[in-house]
Amino acid sequence: MAKIGKNQMVSLSDTEVMREQRGREEMVDSKATRQMAKSKDVISSIESCLTRVEESVWGMGAQVDNLQQRVKGLKVEDAEIYTTMKAMMLKLEDTMRAEMGQICIFSCGSSQRCVLLSNTS
16 A cells, blocks of 8 residues: 555555544545545444453353363262162162062962062071
8 A cells, every 4th residue: 555645545556545534544445435434432442342252251261161071070970879879779679689588479360469478588
C-alpha cells in the first residue's frame, strides 16, 4: 500500500482506500456504494469483551478437565464397589447354602408341589 497524505492509505490497485481520522477507521471500496466505518472505541470495547470471554472459556476448560478426571476416578471406584459387592453376595450365598442345605423343588404329580430338604452337613 502506498501512503497518501496524513493518516490515509490507498492500495496500489486503487480498489480499497483506508482512512484513519478522529478515532474512526474507514474502509472505502471504489466498487461499493457506501463507506464502511468503525469506531475505534467500539472496536477496543469489543476486543476487551472478547478477551474476557476467552479467559472465561479457558477457566471453564480447566474445570471441565478436572470434572473429567473426577468422573474417571468415580468409574474406577464404582467398578471396585461392584466387584466387592458381587464377592460379598457370592460369599453370602455360599454361607446360606452351607447352613441351610439345598432346597429342591420337584413335581409330585399333576398339581402338587413337594419340597425336599436335605441337610448335607
